Amino acid sequence: MKKFSRRQFLGMTTKAGAATMFAGIFAPSASSMLGLGGVAEAATKKIKPFNFAVLTDAHLYDIADHKFDHILEKAVADVNSIKPRPDFVLYAGDLGQSGKKAELVKGKKILDKLKMPYKIIPGEHDYYLDMGKAWRKLFGDEHWSFNHNGVHFIGMNSILVPDFWTLKKLTPKERMHMMEELECHNCGAWGVGEKQLNWLARDVKRVSPDTPVVIMTHSPLWDYYPRWNFQTYDAPEIREILRKFDKVISIHGHVHQVVYNEINNMRSCGLLSTSWPWPYPPVELEYPHIKQRRADPGDFEDGLGGHDIAVNADFDAIVHWREFSDLLPDNIKKGLKV
Amino acid sequence: MKKVRKISFTTAASVIVVSGTLIVASMAQAKPPRSETQIAQERAALMTAVAKGDDLWHSAKLGNNGLACANCHPDGSASNVHTWPKFQTNLGKVGTLREMINWCIAVPMQGRILEYDSEEMIAMEAYATYTHRGVAIAPAKDEQHGAVPVKSGPGYPRH
Numbered sequence: 001m002k003k004f005s006r007r008q009f010l011g012m013t014t015k016a017g018a019a020t021m022f023a024g025i026f027a028p029s030a031s032s033m034l035g036l037g038g039v040a041e042a043a044t045k046k047i048k049p050f051n052f053a054v055l056t057d058a059h060l061y062d063i064a065d066h067k068f069d070h071i072l073e074k075a076v077a078d079v080n081s082i083k084p085r086p087d088f089v090l091y092a093g094d095l096g097q098s099g100k101k102a103e104l105v106k107g108k109k110i111l112d113k114l115k116m117p118y119k120i121i122p123g124e125h126d127y128y129l130d131m132g133k134a135w136r137k138l139f140g141d142e143h144w145s146f147n148h149n150g151v152h153f154i155g156m157n158s159i160l161v162p163d164f165w166t167l168k169k170l171t172p173k174e175r176m177h178m179m180e181e182l183e184c185h186n187c188g189a190w191g192v193g194e195k196q197l198n199w200l201a202r203d204v205k206r207v208s209p210d211t212p213v214v215i216m217t218h219s220p221l222w223d224y225y226p227r228w229n230f231q232t233y234d235a236p237e238i239r240e241i242l243r244k245f246d247k248v249i250s251i252h253g254h255v256h257q258v259v260y261n262e263i264n265n266m267r268s269c270g271l272l273s274t275s276w277p278w279p280y281p282p283v284e285l286e287y288p289h290i291k292q293r294r295a296d297p298g299d300f301e302d303g304l305g306g307h308d309i310a311v312n313a314d315f316d317a318i319v320h321w322r323e324f325s326d327l328l329p330d331n332i333k334k335g336l337k338v
Numbered sequence: 339m340k341k342v343r344k345i346s347f348t349t350a351a352s353v354i355v356v357s358g359t360l361i362v363a364s365m366a367q368a369k370p371p372r373s374e375t376q377i378a379q380e381r382a383a384l385m386t387a388v389a390k391g392d393d394l395w396h397s398a399k400l401g402n403n404g405l406a407c408a409n410c411h412p413d414g415s416a417s418n419v420h421t422w423p424k425f426q427t428n429l430g431k432v433g434t435l436r437e438m439i440n441w442c443i444a445v446p447m448q449g450r451i452l453e454y455d456s457e458e459m460i461a462m463e464a465y466a467t468y469t470h471r472g473v474a475i476a477p478a479k480d481e482q483h484g485a486v487p488v489k490s491g492p493g494y495p496r497h
């Protein structure tokens with residue numbers, strides 16, 4: 001794991017004004033993010049209730065005044081209006097569309113309008129032009145963890161594929177173009193890879209099993225529809241490492257839709273994008289009632305939105321999909337208890 | 339109409355001249371079954387159209403905002419090609435698949451619509467339709483439309 005100085009870290013994802021606040025909130029466990037070891041705060045058992053917001057999949061293009069810019073701006077304004085105000089925001093990847101620095105810079109500019117600090121991980125669309133170089137320069141490490149009010153938060157890069165480009169002599173642009181296709185049949189399945197698995201094992205080693213855990217990845221930590229990389233190939237290993245915890249909440253982007261699943265102690269929530277909704281893949285869901293309804297292609301905000309997740313003292317989390325249009329089924333309109 | 343009848347008359351007449359009494363047999367000889375080569379060529383032509391349509395579905399060139407059909411319709415999903423013509427709310431009438439393709443070019447992609455019988459339009463239809471072969475017609479009511487399972491590769495033989 002790359003080590004960052006504290007100053008670098010603070011400067012990475014927050015605008016200047018938020019840096020102090022960020023330090024204030026996360027200071028007790030900043031060492032955990034820096035990988036210094038011996039950090040894991042024992043669970044306080046009693047969680048101090050709070051809420052946090054999640055945004056993902058803006059897919060910004062390097063085109064001025066693009067409709068997706070406005071949708072992300074609207075989502076940011078929506079998060080800023082949530083009451084009580086979220087303590088922080090998580091961003092689950094695919095901020096850009098084609099991995100261009102200009103897209104990521106534009107995205108950061110919009111995200112910096114958030115009134116609270118945010119943490120972010122990369123998606124495949126942010127990554128495969130320069131293998132994450134521009135992204136890391138703007139946002140820092142691709143995996144991290146921190147503790148907040150008694151909950152252990154983890155973020156990881158789940159979109160790493162084995163090299164399919166060197167033998168084919170693809171240019172970075174060609175490689176990126178292939179990865180941009182959801183059904184790319186040359187790219188292969190992705191995951192977090194061995195290095196991050198080792199990091200995760202080390203990270204949670206000292207975290208006591210009664211600590212509530214929230215893990216954010218770009219792709220689902222279960223085999224939803226591998227053809228569209230609605231999967232993470234080493235998710236079984238991740239679930240195994242996290243198996244000791246009473247409850248793990250997994251949140252993921254990439255699917256651009258409301259979807260829910262449970263495996264052992266893990267509850268997974270798929271998130272709404274701020275770009276376009278995806279059709280449900282041809283698989284039977286365990287929780288078919290947790291889906292959104294058909295989006296109208298004539299309404300550019302249909303099927304899109306952000307999220308507010310409230311955590312109570314018993315680590316019951318209420319996930320609110322804040323859809324711009326009302327396409328949620330009645331049973332989750334007031335949130336889903338996970 | 340008249341012209342066609344005249345041609346067939348001439349053909350029939352020449353057959354009679356050539357083979358005398360065995361009219362039926364010689365007509366069969368005059369129109370041999372399509373050869374394997376010809377069938378292969380015709381199939382290849384279809385697959386070329388399908389491949390071209392695949393490329394178009396994945397191309398940002400049809401639109402003006404960087405988007406491609408496949409951004410929102412991976413594997414041709416949610417286009418429900420086998421359910422047309424039908425009443426489509428966005429069209430506001432009973433319309434065809436090609437009209438809906440043009441509507442999606444014009445609205446979500448802010449692009450320039452295609453001629454209905456252009457090579458591009460036929461290719462777009464060929465790709466989407468080919469991937470839906472054998473799929474039962476079950477249009478969704480208010481749910482998000484689904485996708486067709488594709489086992490591997492692009493979903494059709496492509497070279």
Ligand SMILES: [Fe+2]
Nearest residue numbers: 057094123254
């Ligand atoms: Fe995405």
Ligand SMILES: [Fe+2]
Nearest residue numbers: 094123124254
């Ligand atoms: Fe993605």
